[in-house]
Amino acid sequence: PRTHIAVIGGGISGLSTAWYLARTAPPSVAITLLESSKRTGGWISSDRVKDPAHPGGTILLERGPRSLRPQGISGLNTLEMVGDLGIESSLVPVSKSSPAAKNRFIYSRNKLHKLPSSIMGALTHPLLGPKLPRAGLDLVVANSGQEDESIQEFVTRRFGKGFSDDLISAMVHGIYAGDVSKLSVRSTFGMLYHLEKDYRSVALGLLMGGGGPIETPWDHKLKEGITKRMPDLGDFVSKTSIYSFTDGLEVLSRALEKDLKNSGRVDIRKDSRVKKLDFDLSRRTVKISMKNHEPLSVDHVIAALPPRKLHSLLAKDHPELVYDPSVTVAVVNLVYSSENAKLASPGFGYLIPRSEDSTVKHNGLLGVVYDSCSITSQDQGPSRDHTLKLTAMIGGHMFDEVTSGHNQNNEELESFFIETAKETVRKHLQIEAAPELVKAHIHRECIPQYLVGHLERMQTLDERLRSDYDGLLAVTGAGYLGVSVNDCIKNAREVAEAVLSRFQED
Template sequence: MAANVMASKDREVVLVEASGRLGGWLHSLRLDSGAVFELGPRALRPAGNAGANALNLVEDLGLSAEVLPVLRSAPAAQNRFLYSKGQLHALPSSFKGLLKVGGLLSRPLLWTALKEPFVRRGSKKEDETIYGFLERRMGKEVAELLADPLCRGIFAGDARYLSLRSCLPAAYEAQRLTGSLLLGLVLARSKRDHLLEQCELVHRARAEQWAQWSLARGLSSLPEALTRAISSSDQQPYSEIVLGEPVQALRFTGNGQAEITLPESKIIADHVISCLPAHALTSILHPSLAAPLTSIQSVTVAVVNLEYPGNVLPVQGFGHLVPSSEEKGVLGIIYDSDAFPSHNRPGTATTRLTVMLGGAWFEEVFGEVGEGKRDKSREYFLRCEAVSAVVRHLGVMIPPSVVKTSVHQNCIPQYHEGHWKIVGK
């Protein structure tokens, strides 16, 4: 190892990345045809301070003209489906939908919701699972057909183990403060903190009622623009980006500083902000610091991007989820062409879909994934499973013209019941 040591005074900020690209799970694949496939996250929400801060950043980076908004009135925002018992069921998105009898639920969801405030507070004070919470307050059917698939779609996880307190803190606080999920959420909404002064893009998002947004060349444009800004000549005296150098060790010295060991150098820093997943962070910390993190698990998700010639979808909407009782391996299918038609290849009608596979059920259905290894036979199996799911769920019988398979190993952490004790809140 080289003896080069970079002191914190040399740069105000040093960004260290193990791979050769920035952006992490954000990865937009731009095909020669002009189509854009998102291999990871595909959209951001404008809601709350976090959403406003993201739009502020977009404006600061000069990307405002590239924003692709999805309005709340659009089918991609209004229509979400659940695949159950061999057919698609529209999830309630209006008061009329709450009154619907039959179909997905045996009784109107509104009736169940109106009874919820009168359910006695649970005996568990500190935490409980999302499934247990919804089953206790709204019944087993709601837990099975709504909580289960929603947790698969959001966390790629099992609602029977995921922590209410850590995964859905607003719901946890609502019940803790008022004894009712619905009443607490209504009161919290009415007392929402005033947002900080916002940029023009945020005002536009509110005025036009955006549900979500992306960028013309995909979400990878965001870290790419950040990289250009950090690497600009006027920023170079203050910041530096180190690519392709994984952190090998992180040690805290007695004088309040941190020593970061890289393959060819060391960095002495006053402050360290880690974006590493728990399993990676444990490998570079002292065992005494790493011990609490070892219980935090992560799940693997396979993302299969598909392109079909023509308009092949039987419905319009954001996509559909699949309960684990229906199919363990298939988490859901996203109708990318409905949300962001600008990402379709120009000049011809096509349909882009993304099939999400695995999550907490990946090893059970598809087997274990070797660390850092690419398994082409598994990728072919995942591709076949994705195409088969599109046939079963959507009735699309023609073969896809483009298929891209990505396996994201340990990409989503799982905050199981009691997780708050690990992180201290």
């Protein structure tokens, strides 16, 4: 081969980048995927374990992400990948009419409240008092005139403090485990930002038919191509709220790895931690130094790593790579026997808003997912329909504060979070029984936080990478332009296409 491309990082972003490269690169291009750990998948990690309460039964536990949304262009793009990988038969769709799709809750003032399913629904939510002042405020209030601001500033200015503190902050806990007063509205709730910009009012914009997906010409072309290739996907999307696979989301990353191996196009090297990248711009090569391996010389690098990790591999300083932090989340899986533990109201789960003062009152609890109720049929044998499986997510932007007085040793922290999760379930869901099985994982710096100004920083980074590395380095991954698995896959496709088109131009 004339050209060698290395993808660094074997999470869903790196696997997808290698997969899209392998599908479209001419035979003259060699592809290597370098992953530091012994497995691919990154934060995607699904375990099947024995059920202690139902002999012969097994339970599926997710350590990281647990469901995908089929909606939008990125949703459609992942479904196309699922089809091409031939793993549709293990899809577990959650119908839009199921309780999990209809009932999402927030825990506030000692009880659970049903979350609205749309912005208009949110504007009239009973938890937030009379609706007119809020909608009225949004109709008359002026634009901030700023390029970006925090979600809290934006939402409070347009809809009042209660709306931000009681509702939106809970959603931000659910997606980013983040602080509503620090995250960028433009990078996280782009639709709200554009409604204000284009219509001067969110409510008015929605009434006038605004609020659709923000599509680039590349997105538009992608959507057209997929709809033409797989017209039946529309039916799945219209009926499905979220989905996973029989053996969890890791089915996707495992299938990607298997397909890459079968293609014979990608050299997957695990246990290969990259330590340093040296760019020789005159010879147009990159030397990749690794722990325990000989250096590798390639023509192009695509880094699918958390930005801070990439920063540590580069000789040059790029402040845009280290500005936005990532938060740590404790994930606690709790399994009860459904004979003695039942949910009063089935649904997807509940979130804790900022107004609950979670750091003090709930040891940093962000929310609880009702796994067995939302994605049914992952547990097998006698466990199926006989377990109540919950996951408590704890910490995020509150992690340092709630663990400050504790020994930072992982085992001790895990016991602390397990106690928090058990106590939470007892208090919030009135489940007095002891769990049959408990697993805790502390995921250090696992969710990137797009702080105010993030998009501008990404534009600057893009320009600097182009000028400093003359096109030899490209980046992708959750740290840049979208944290969901769908976003990671779509952005991987875009970077793979962009890099290959550059080679074709050469």
